[in-house]
Structure formats: structure tokens, C-alpha cells
Amino acid sequence: MDQCWGEDVYRGTFAVVDLRAIRWNLQNIMSRLSPGTDTLVAVKANGYGHGAPQVARAAAAAGASYLGVASVEEALKLRAAGIQTPILVLGATNYEGAVVAARHDVEVALTESCLAWPQVSADMIIRGHLKLDTGMSRLGLKTVDGCRAFAQWLKTRPDVKCVGVFTHLACADAADLTHAERQMEQFRSLRNALAEAGVRPLRAHAANSAAALRRPDWHEDMVRIGISAYGYAPSRAFALPVALRPALSLYSFVTRVEALAPGETVGYGATFQADRPCRIATVPVGYADGYPRILSNRSWVWLHGRRAPVVGNVCMDQLMVDVTDILDVAVGDCVTLYGYEAPSEWRSGAAWTEGGGTEEGVQTWLRNGYERAVRMTGGTPMQPVISLDELGDLAGTISYELMCALAERVPRIYVE
Ligand SMILES: Cc1ncc(COP(=O)(O)O)c(C=O)c1O
Structure with a gap:
């Protein structure tokens, strides 16, 4: 029986996660922090789609002292991967979760619901950071009376230790602060x-x-860095005081190029109709990979150094692009969906033959090509040919959502 790699390598769609960029971004950001300020790196939602354990290791190498996750489950996955950095669960945790967290040396957010927690056994201590709601209206204690009641409760609870206090800002990325x-x-x-x-x-x-x-x-004792570690600005409402490099790129290989006569249509719902003789290339990436369907007939991909418009509705696993105006597009050509331009030598056939036909060989071949093409040595950072800000604008969302949407089935190639 053929080997089943568990990841989708035969389809030819893959992401590159540039851990050099993550370290570089974090070092840049950390060099601007007030002296003595610690850094928590938000690795929730599988490290904003990049891969939580890999980002966690890069963050620790860059000097981060905490990791932030959304749930105890996310924290346990990091512990299972051997990550020993202190972890804070930023979202609400129920009592059972807090007990499990304590067992794994994970800290939790203490919120209004903690006051109903039963006492845990004497040899266990739940360590937590009290969450204060100062204007997000999402989670945490809101009033002076609530804080006093918490303080009273805490005195009765030797099994709960409050080691931090935090809040979350709703509009720190707005033009008006x-x-x-x-x-x-x-x-x-x-x-x-x-x-x-x-x-x-x-x-x-x-x-x-x-x-x-x-x-x-506003740095206080610690800052919590998410989006900018991954190389994107929180918003375009203010000028970034540091250079950032996006870490995530998504690539695929053309599986078909076909001529269309005027009047023929593309995809479900026939939402694109050729008004001239066209050539349409198929790319095996769809909304189940995290490429949103809302981008149908709106966005473009990068192919042969040019933009090729996405035509027709994005399908679950495939999309079609109009390559009429791009010469010589052929099956096997590499397509950049977002991120840095694919190295010119990347063709699906070459990846298999030159990579030796094994998953590891293919990945190493692709990684080496990427490293050569996307230089990460000081100076002016390279620009992505298609950024998640641009796609976010077209999709009516933000870079955060697009990176988190990258599906589990898309293999990630890590560049160290
Ligand atoms: C509680 C909390 N802190 C920090 C962050 C990181 O925010 P950003 O990605 O904007 O840096 C998040 C992300 O949503 C969060 O929920």
C-alpha cells in the first residue's frame, strides 16, 4: 500500500511559514519596548494559522517570556509538543479546565465565573490573571465593587493564586485613541x-x-503581541513605527489550462462568462483550504510575474483564474495565492523529481528554493506580491481572519 502522509502533499497546495520573519518581527518590536517589559506572544488559533508549536519555539528564541492561547486545549497541545514557556489562557476557562491547566503548569484568566469554583485539593494551586473589562464588554470584572468582591473571595481561596491582572483594548489600532x-x-x-x-x-x-x-x-509589565509577530500591521489607521515581514505564503500548482470560447462559463452558478476567447487555469485551492469564497470574481493570484484574476466562484477545493493575457501558462506552474513570489524554478514536476519523490525530499527542495528566493538578511524587507491586507480588503475582512482560516489540511513548510 502507498504511504499515507496524512497531509495533502499530492495535491500540490502548501504554505510556507517563515520563522525567520517571526523572529525578526519580534526582535524589532521588543527592541522598542520600555526596559523591563516582558512579551507574551499570542499563539492562539494554531499560532494565527502558522502552527502554534513552531511559532512558540520561534517566539522563545526571540526572547518572549509568555505564550497566549485561547483555551486549555490549545495550551495542552503546546505542552505535549514539549513547549515549556509559561502559558496564559486568555479566554474563559471552566473549573474543570482550570484544574487541568494547573496540573500542566498553565495559567488561566480569572473571570467573574471563578467565584463559583469549588475548592480544589490542597496540593494544587490554580494560577491565574484576573481579567478586567474596561470597555471590550467581552469578559472580566467591570466594577470597583466587583473587584472588591473578588479580593474578598480570593482571601478565602488558598488554592487560587492571582499572579497577573489584565485587560484588552478595543480600539488601540484606531486613528483616534x-x-x-x-x-x-x-x-x-x-x-x-x-x-x-x-x-x-x-x-x-x-x-x-x-x-x-x-x-x-501602556506597556506596563508585559505586552501581548499577536498580529505584528506574524508580519502584519494591526490596521492601516496609523503608521507602523517598525518594519515587519509577513511570515505566511500560500502556493499551489496549476492542474489544468483550457481554452474557453466566448459565451462559455466558469464554475458553480456560472458567475463568469467569457466575452472573448479565454484561457482558464485551474488551481487546487478552495474555501476549504482557507481561501474565502467571497473572493470569487474579486481577487487575483500571482503567476509568471503577473496578476491573474480569479474568475467564477471559488469552489471548496479549487479555483479558476483567467490567464488569457499571460503567455505560456502550463500545467505544473507555481501560483502564489498570497505572500512572497514563488521561486521561478518551482514547478510541480520538478518538486517531485528533484525532491526525490518523498515527502521530506519535496519539502526540502521547496524550502531550499524559498530560502534562496526570499532573502531575510537585514535591509529593506521584501514585499509580498499579494498581501493578506489586500485580500482582506477585497474579502471585507482583516488579515487576522485570513491567516487563521488556513486549513489544517494545507501542509506547512517551515523555514528556520
Ligand atoms: C486578549 C488578547 N491579547 C492580545 C491579543 C493580540 O492582539 P494583536 O493580534 O492585535 O496583537 C489578542 C488577540 O486577539 C487577545 O485576544
Whole structure:
């Protein structure tokens, strides 16, 4: 029986995750932090789609002291991968989850629901960071009275240790920082109330990427960096004070090139109709891979150094592009869906023959080509030929959502 690799290597669609870019971004960001500020790197949602354990290792190598995840399950996957960096579960955790987290040396967010937690056995301590809601209206204690009640409760709970206090800013990436300023004021007054009631946690943290980059006075004891570690700006509403390099690129290989006569249509719903003799290339990437269907007839891919428009509706596993104006497009040609331009030698046949026909060989061949083509040595960062900001604009969403959407079935090739 043929080997089953568990990942979709025969289809020829793959992502490259440039861990050099992640380390470079983090080092750039960290060099701008107020002295003594720690960095938590958000690796929730499988490291914003990039692969949580790999990003976690890159973050630790860059000097990060904490990892942030959304759930205890995400934390356990990191522990199972041998990651020993302190982890904070940023979202709400139920009592059972908090007990499991404590067993694995994982810290949890302490929220209003903790007050109903039963006592755990004497030899176990749940370590947590109290979450304060200062304007997100999502999670956490909101009022001075709530903080006082928490302080009273904490005194009765030797099994719960509050080692941090944090809030999350809703508008730190906006042109106008008034909302974020109000949140920071509220954060300080709630912390004062806690301190008066005897709760003085070790770490206070509020800043996400935008706040960390824009407001050194909001760094507190730790910043929580997500999107900018992955090389994207939190928004285009303010000028980035640091250079960032996107880490994620998505590639595939053309599986078919076919002529269309005027009047013929493309894809489900026949939403594209040829108004001239056309050539249509098929690319095996679809919405089940994380390429949104909303991009049907809106976006483009990069092929032979040119933009080729996506025509017809994006299917679950494939999409079609109009290559009428691009000479010599052939089956096996490499397509860049987003990220850095594919190296010119990348063709699907070459990947198999020169890579020796094994999964590892193919991946090494592709990795070596990428490393040669996408240089990461100082100076001006290379620009992606198609960025997730651009696709986000076309899809009516943000880069965050597109990177998180990259499906599990898409193999990731890691460049160290
Ligand atoms: C609680 C919390 N902190 C930090 C971050 C990181 O934010 P960003 O990716 O904008 O840096 C997130 C991401 O959503 C978050 O939910």
C-alpha cells in the first residue's frame, strides 16, 4: 500500500511559514519596548494559522517570556509538543479546565465565573490573571465593587493564586485613541481598587500589538503581541513605527489550462462568462483550504510575474483564474495565492523529481528554493506580491481572519 502522509502533499497546495520573519518581527518590536517589559506572544488559533508549536519555539528564541492561547486545549497541545514557556489562557476557562491547566503548569484568566469554583485539593494551586473589562464588554470584572468582591473571595481561596491582572483594548489600532485612553484609565482605577483590597498581582498587562507599537506608556509589565509577530500591521489607521515581514505564503500548482470560447462559463452558478476567447487555469485551492469564497470574481493570484484574476466562484477545493493575457501558462506552474513570489524554478514536476519523490525530499527542495528566493538578511524587507491586507480588503475582512482560516489540511513548510 502507498504511504499515507496524512497531509495533502499530492495535491500540490502548501504554505510556507517563515520563522525567520517571526523572529525578526519580534526582535524589532521588543527592541522598542520600555526596559523591563516582558512579551507574551499570542499563539492562539494554531499560532494565527502558522502552527502554534513552531511559532512558540520561534517566539522563545526571540526572547518572549509568555505564550497566549485561547483555551486549555490549545495550551495542552503546546505542552505535549514539549513547549515549556509559561502559558496564559486568555479566554474563559471552566473549573474543570482550570484544574487541568494547573496540573500542566498553565495559567488561566480569572473571570467573574471563578467565584463559583469549588475548592480544589490542597496540593494544587490554580494560577491565574484576573481579567478586567474596561470597555471590550467581552469578559472580566467591570466594577470597583466587583473587584472588591473578588479580593474578598480570593482571601478565602488558598488554592487560587492571582499572579497577573489584565485587560484588552478595543480600539488601540484606531486613528483616534480616545477610547483606548479611557480603557487605560479604567484599568488603572480598577487596579487601585484591587490594591486597596489587598490584591497586588505580579504582572499587569493591557497592550496588544497596536498599543505596544504606539504607546510605550501602556506597556506596563508585559505586552501581548499577536498580529505584528506574524508580519502584519494591526490596521492601516496609523503608521507602523517598525518594519515587519509577513511570515505566511500560500502556493499551489496549476492542474489544468483550457481554452474557453466566448459565451462559455466558469464554475458553480456560472458567475463568469467569457466575452472573448479565454484561457482558464485551474488551481487546487478552495474555501476549504482557507481561501474565502467571497473572493470569487474579486481577487487575483500571482503567476509568471503577473496578476491573474480569479474568475467564477471559488469552489471548496479549487479555483479558476483567467490567464488569457499571460503567455505560456502550463500545467505544473507555481501560483502564489498570497505572500512572497514563488521561486521561478518551482514547478510541480520538478518538486517531485528533484525532491526525490518523498515527502521530506519535496519539502526540502521547496524550502531550499524559498530560502534562496526570499532573502531575510537585514535591509529593506521584501514585499509580498499579494498581501493578506489586500485580500482582506477585497474579502471585507482583516488579515487576522485570513491567516487563521488556513486549513489544517494545507501542509506547512517551515523555514528556520
Ligand atoms: C486578549 C488578547 N491579547 C492580545 C491579543 C493580540 O492582539 P494583536 O493580534 O492585535 O496583537 C489578542 C488577540 O486577539 C487577545 O485576544
